[in-house]
Amino acid sequence: MTAKSHNRVRAVDAERRVINWLGLGLFAFLGVAAVVPLFFIIGDVYIKGIDAINSLGGLWVFLTELPPTPFDESGGIGPMLVGTLYMTALGALLGIAVGFPLGVYIGEMRREKFANVARAGVNVLVEFPTIVIGLFVYAVMSLAKEDLNRYLLGPLSSAISPLGEWVPWFIGPLDGFNAYAGAVALTLIMIPYVALITASAYASVEQPLREAAYATAGREFNALFVVLRKAVSRAVLTAALLGTAKIAGETAPLLFTAFGNFYYAPFTGPTGAVPLWVWYAAQTPYDVQIVSAYGAAAVLLTIILTIFIIARIRG
């Protein structure tokens, strides 16, 4: 190799090295740009949120009291917190109850044609605009409400009302907007999350392990739901927790199903939720309600961060 060509190779090499650093730098910059807003958002919510909770009367008042009217000095998100916890718990339980077997189906029976149809359906549903799901539940609710109350819930609630004072808080003739409609909308959002992660967990079970499970379990049901469940339980638990975190913060599906309420009220009527209060209060012109929106956002974020961190540590 002559000295001249050697120098040229060096020059090209140096150029490639510079391009390499520039290119990787650009990718790193873009990647970091995707997560930087997260820190700004979390910082913003906690800085303003903690101030808000203190100025509205402290943590306990904030977690239990009714929301502030425009003329109040203090107040909280008590009814909304109860509504969120109730609807999220119901939605998560139902979502797991349907999502888990569905995930087993599309993960284990991949060779079946209908399983692929169902998988496409789940993929569509996980991407569906959440407001559309809320509207769907609203439409079904408004169709079913009258007959449901006349033939089923009316007689049922009068039959079991002697059981105690608590009955009408949970069971009774439904309003057009109620906590159960909200929970169903959240369920429909939760199902595909759980199903997809369950499916990929079952699909990644190795063939020898699957054969061993079928050999020892006796019945197919035991093989899939008892033996193999232990192999995938960690992934499924993570799916359940992340799905719960997701639905706890959903607003759009609750707009026309739970609707929102400022008071402690029976779950058979309009029910408040923390995200709904953030959505409503942030858009009012009253300072005290905007402040309480930040406090509510801080509480909501704490709930979701807690679930998220548990999911990450366990998973």
Add this chain to the structure above:
Amino acid sequence: MLGFLLVVLLIPYLIAAYALLLVKLKWGLRQFGAFIVATIGLLTATFFVEAYPIIERDGLAVFLEARWDPVRESYGVIQALTGTVLTSAVAIALAMPMALGVAVTINEILPARLKGIFGSLVDLTATMPTVIFGLWGLFVLGPFLHDVVNSVSRFLVGDDVMTSPYTLFTAGVLLAIMITPYAAAVIREGYALVPKPVEEAIYAMGATKFEAALIKLRYARNYIFGGFFLALGRAMGETVAVAMVVGGNFSRFTTNIFESGITISSLIALQFPNAAAYQYMVPALFAGALLLTLFGLAINAVAIYIIQRGQV
């Protein structure tokens, strides 16, 4: 009566499906598959039925005209459709480079210890409640973009281009932050599937890390297209955060992204509470929902097709 039967039979149906799991597993499992397929079918059918009055009255004009005048009972959603397209376009244009950056950063640049943390942060962005994004957009991002865009435009054209902090552009930027993790997840999946021999061959040719990253991204291009469409679907359907920053201009047709506008989903969210007072507003909003549903189905079909074509 139909709705009543639907709701009442749902619970016995699910119980029966569970019982069937014990008796004849495969058929029990199929019931759950049928449940989800039926849900999507019913959803589409419901929107057709609910939107029918306005489609019967106006024909397709409801999708093609720009007016939103409840007092005259005249409705059109093309301005909302344009808004949806424009915000999604801004969002996708910003989000795709960031999603590629996330995939390359995680796989090529970060040391193994930081990979998990960075990945968790991206996942957390996807889990964050949308209403919190909206709150941030309303009080922080909107005013910030207003200042930045206007100081740039004063320098370039000598005038303010952004009339208010709450515009289609604000919504697009906020959406970009929200949808990046979804696109990134799909691209990461494809990036990780590049076979080891291919990777070794790339480095054996003497490629630098950057060149290797470009080749691997080309290898995973099906996943990039798939991620593109999935993120697009998310951007079109996102409601609450967009409704908080888009400006709520229901009626005026605009293609200027620096003006306030409306999207279909935010139109539904903002107008539905008053809809019951008007005769045709509910059907008009359901027509919007129908449009969103059909777009969602089409976009997902394309995305699933692209990704599955790559897998075979």
